[in-house]
Amino acid sequence: MNYVFPPFPQPSLAVAGNSARFPIRRIFCVGRNYADHAREMGAVDQASGMEPPFFFMKPTDAMVSGDGELPVSYPPCTQNLHHEVEMVVALGAGGANVTIDAAPSLIFGYAIGLDLTRRDLQARAKEKGHPWDMGKGFDQSAVCSEIHPVTSVGHPANGRLCLTVNGRIRQDGDLAGMGWKVPEIIANLSSLVCLAAGDLIYTGTPAGVGAVVPGDVLEATLTTIASLRVRIV
Numbered sequence: 001m002n003y004v005f006p007p008f009p010q011p012s013l014a015v016a017g018n019s020a021r022f023p024i025r026r027i028f029c030v031g032r033n034y035a036d037h038a039r040e041m042g043a044v045d046q047a048s049g050m051e052p053p054f055f056f057m058k059p060t061d062a063m064v065s066g067d068g069e070l071p072v073s074y075p076p077c078t079q080n081l082h083h084e085v086e087m088v089v090a091l092g093a094g095g096a097n098v099t100i101d102a103a104p105s106l107i108f109g110y111a112i113g114l115d116l117t118r119r120d121l122q123a124r125a126k127e128k129g130h131p132w133d134m135g136k137g138f139d140q141s142a143v144c145s146e147i148h149p150v151t152s153v154g155h156p157a158n159g160r161l162c163l164t165v166n167g168r169i170r171q172d173g174d175l176a177g178m179g180w181k182v183p184e185i186i187a188n189l190s191s192l193v194c195l196a197a198g199d200l201i202y203t204g205t206p207a208g209v210g211a212v213v214p215g216d217v218l219e220a221t222l223t224t225i226a227s228l229r230v231r232i233v
Ligand code: MN
Pocket: 029, 030, 031, 032, 084, 086, 115, 202, 204, 205
């Protein structure tokens, strides 16, 4: 195959205990999936039950990953860059209209990630009914740890999801607080698009989101499974 210029290299993530890497196809994110975070964002609790999950996406080339402390550049056009710590689901298989029962069999593994957000741009977009893309899908907006395969960590449904900034706890939630559980998220998303191996799903963030500035060091942990360290530069 000839191209008019060299194609962008395939983005990928490391896999714990495996020299082979996980090729990233698409990055899906679930909005407002923990009630305590929905409240802090001013979304109204539904007494009659939860609203269906909703999704947004980040470009695959927005991914930042690697060993040790990851430098992330403070992005342009914002005065309010927020951290959102999230469990990330990595799919090793896909399909359309996947049932809740079948959904776990699609999962290759789990990771911890940051859904970095230009909160001021997102808020402006919400006000105007505009898309969230420029608030959510900017360069380096998706950070992710290595992937831990289901074969070694199973399917974590509870456990601490925590983020510190400069050593101080900002977010301290539990996976059990997820409104839509991972199999439900996969089933719902697969009704909207045909899922595929290589897809990542950021599963939402607990309360405590807040601003970071250049020089800040963020440390995130997903129970005993995964961790991540980022410096804003
Ligand atoms: Mn998020």
